[in-house]
Amino acid sequence: MMTRFYDAKSDYDLDTVEDILDSGGVEYSVQMGKEESDIKEILIAEEDLPYVEELLFLSKKRLFCSLNQNLQ
Numbered sequence: 689m690m691t692r693f694y695d696a697k698s699d700y701d702l703d704t705v706e707d708i709l710d711s712g713g714v715e716y717s718v719q720m721g722k723e724e725s726d727i728k729e730i731l732i733a734e735e736d737l738p739y740v741e742e743l744l745f746l747s748k749k750r751l752f753c754s755l756n757q758n759l760q
Contacts (some may be wrong), residue, residue: 690731693740700726705744712743715738 693716696702709716714736716753721727732740 689734690717691734691737692727693730693737694730696728696730697726700718704716705730708743708747709740714740754756 694705696705696718706716707717707756709730709732714732716730716732719731721729
């Protein structure tokens with residue numbers, strides 16, 4: 689069963705999340721939001737949710753560490 693995981697508000701936002709999902713080997717689909725036409729919903733398999741949350745957490749952590757090193 690597919691569940692709504694993320695609402696991308698821009699193409700950049702969508703590309704970023706798609707890159708993370710692709711790098712983790714996660715299958716997903718994108719559909720236009722029903723309420724607002726510029727929102728794109730990313731759907732993933734419900735059983736992948738814990739794994740995808742971990743992927744996002746690790747990607748944010750890597751980004752923060754990378755930015756922190758560049759500032760020093």
